[in-house]
Amino acid sequence: MALPKAQVLFGDSPEAPALDNAEVSRRFDELMKAIDAAPVRTLHQGDIAKAFGEGRGIEFNAQAPTTAFEALTKSLEGDIGKAISPDALASVTSALEALKAEQPDLMKDITTSSPLSTGLVAYDLEAPAKMLTPRPTPLRNRLPRRKGIGLAHQFKVISGFTGTATGGVANIHPGIVDTSQTNFAPSGAGNALYYARGPKISYAGYDKTVAYSQFSVSDQVTWSAQYAGQGYQDIRQLSRTSLLYSSMLLEERMLLLGRGTSARNFLGAVAAPTGLTLTARSAAAGETALSGVSTNIYVKVTSDAGDFGQSVLTSAANVAPSGGQVVDVTVTLPAGATGLRVYVSTGSADPGDASRWYAGRSGYNTFTLQGALPTSGTAASAITGDTSAYTAGYDGILPICTGSDSGYVNRLNAALSTSNPGSEFQTAFAALYDAVKADPDRVLFNGSDRKQLSDSLKTSSSSNYRMTITQDQLTGVTLGDVVNTIINEVTGKGVHVEVHPWMPQGNAPIISDTLPLPDSEVSDVWAVYNVQDMMGVDWPVTQFAFESSSYWMGALVCYAPAWNGAITGIQKA
Structure with missing residues (x-):
């Protein structure tokens, strides 16, 4: 607070006639000298100890001034008031009384809402920003990533030969007698050549082409955002990290749910439902x-x-x-x-x-x-058109497991069985084994569907399941159970049960990671082939912004769709 002008303190007042400037100046100087000469005493901890002794309580009853007006008035009542003449003291006191009414701010306290509504307070901002962003990518972490070239990945498949009962090749009886003869003429040849030999076997096969697609996402940080964030967070670093995780998460979802168009030899768009009734x-x-x-x-x-x-x-x-x-x-x-x-x-x-x-x-x-x-x-x-399939896309795991080449698909349109828990999957395992001797490795679940499967054990009417709650030596009890493996009742193999974080509720693909076939030339049933694996690009600065993009080019390849299947239409419990 600035001191009042000298003329206000010592000029015209009811107690004194008008004074000339010289008298005003003299009185002001007298006041300043008195203020400077006022005794000052600072009480230190040592002084308190000497005066009251160590460990004794101290009680202060004097009320400290709470406003600027009270502080000035208190000062005039002490040594300062004694050091100036009565006329000067009366003049200052009168002026303060007038200022009390004319300047009410002298009476205001400093609080958390005064003199500013937002308060004269510090802002307790913790840096940097907290990244509460789930980013699991289990499929991307698990699937092998291999080098691709060109515009598509191609391979040839021998899907069956006589005796496999696969690929549409029928079985034949191998028995012969001495007079048995078999036509060994080349296909389409005009002359038939017969030999005393057993019948020829047959083959089935096909070519497979998986087209590559390009993928990219981008981000931008304006100069103002980057420089204004200094001292709080590196915004460019945040942008690049977020861009990387975003790319990986989007690829994860493509690996699980992507659909390519039929024009590129993928499954194509999903048809609209039929039979709508209310x-x-x-x-x-x-x-x-x-x-x-x-x-x-x-x-x-x-x-x-x-x-x-x-x-x-x-x-x-x-x-x-x-x-x-x-x-x-x-x-x-x-x-x-x-x-x-x-x-x-x-x-x-x-x-x-x-x-x-x-x-x-x-x-x-x-x-x-x-x-x-x-x-x-x-x-x-x-909804102006179909968005279920994309030209720049490939078929993911769930579409392949529910597609036309899948080994088994069952749409339940009901909850999982509680009378015989897991029976739906046992039926699937048996069907896959009968078809191609498949022996799956894992089932991917939505979280609520796995919970439903686990709960079915607790409500099962079958006597084949018993749950025991164990009590430790103190007072703790372990409550609850979860299905982590389904024993394949056909092959005896344990099929792992896993929750995928982005699996749509109601769907459970049955996955084979490897084939139970010697010399199949398939080391992994599923693999990612990339012409260019994921990379980051920082673009040249062409405007007041830092810009970055990710880029990758590739596709998901499934060598043996028939060794996989799915349970769909699981009603949410």
């Missing part, structure tokens, strides 16, 4: 009756293709539910669909796709509309 029924235990619905409900659905897209929309179906009811949306899902997505609208007439909102997804063929229906979000009008 059924209104009374809300069951655990369900919430529809609210806010007084007219018809109109629904369209698509086939879910995982993280990257969905099929085109179906035509609309409608129903008029009553109070206390929910509506079941039921479809027939096509091959390759990971589930269905539902879009809903209400009205006396269909309001159209612009007012039809995304209501959720299901991992099997039924979705139940309940509670308050959505009135905003993603509109069905945003």
Whole structure:
């Protein structure tokens, strides 16, 4: 706070006539000398100890001044007031009383909201920013990565010969007699040559071409962001690290869920569901009756293709539910669909796709509309075409395991069995063994589906399972159990049960990592071939920004789709 002007302190006042400047100056100098001469005493810890003795409590009753006005008044009552003349003291006191009314800021306290509403306080900001970003990539970490060349990876397959009962090659009886003769003429030859030999065997095979695709994502850091962040975080370093992890996570999802177009010899787009029906029924235990619905409900659905897209929309179906009811949306899902997505609208007439909102997804063929229906979000009008397959893409593990070349696919459209836990997978193991003598290595689950499988042991009516809760020597109890292996009842091999962090609920691919075939020339059933493995590029600075991109070019190759399978349509418990 600045001191008041000398003329305000010593000039005109009710107690004194007007003074000339010389008298004002003299009185001001007298006040300053008195302030400088005031005794100062600093009380140190040693002084306190001498005055009161070690360890004794001290109580201070004097009230310290709380405002600037009180501080000045207190000073005038002490040594400063005694050192100046009575006229000067009266003049200063009068001036302070006038300033008390004219300058109320002299009376304000400094608090956390005064004199600034935000307070004169430090900002306790902890640097750097916390990276709460899950980034597991188990498939990318496990699958071998090999060098590719050209525009596609190609290989040839002998899928069967006589005696394997695979590849469409029929078995023959090898028995002969002395008079047996077999035609050994080359295929298409005009002259038949017969020899006394056993019948010839046959072969089946095919060529396989897996086209490579290019992939890239980018990021940008403006100069202002980089330089303003100095002292808090290196924004360029954050950008590069995030770009790397983003690229790896997107590749992980491609390895699991990617779909290429049929024009490039991949599985192609997923078809839309068929047989859409809406059924209104009374809300069951655990369900919430529809609210806010007084007219018809109109629904369209698509086939879910995982993280990257969905099929085109179906035509609309409608129903008029009553109070206390929910509506079941039921479809027939096509091959390759990971589930269905539902879009809903209400009205006396269909309001159209612009007012039809995304209501959720299901991992099997039924979705139940309940509670308050959505009135905003993603509109069905945003679906202008199929996004389930991409030209710059390849088929991932789940599409291959549910595709036309898979060894086994079963869409349950129901929860996992509790009467015979794991029976669905035993059926799959048996079918794969019968077809090609497959002996799978692992099953990939969504977290809730694995939990359902584990819970099925606890509720099983079968006497083949018993769970024991063990108590230690103190008071602890270990509660709960989890399925980590399914014993293949056909081959006796343990099939590992694993949760994949990005697996869509309702789907469980059955994976073979290797083949139980000697000299198959297949060391790994699944492999990634990259013409260029993942790399980072820092672009030249052409504007006020630092720009980076990742780049890789390759594809996922599955040498033996028939040794893999899938259970789909698992109803969420």
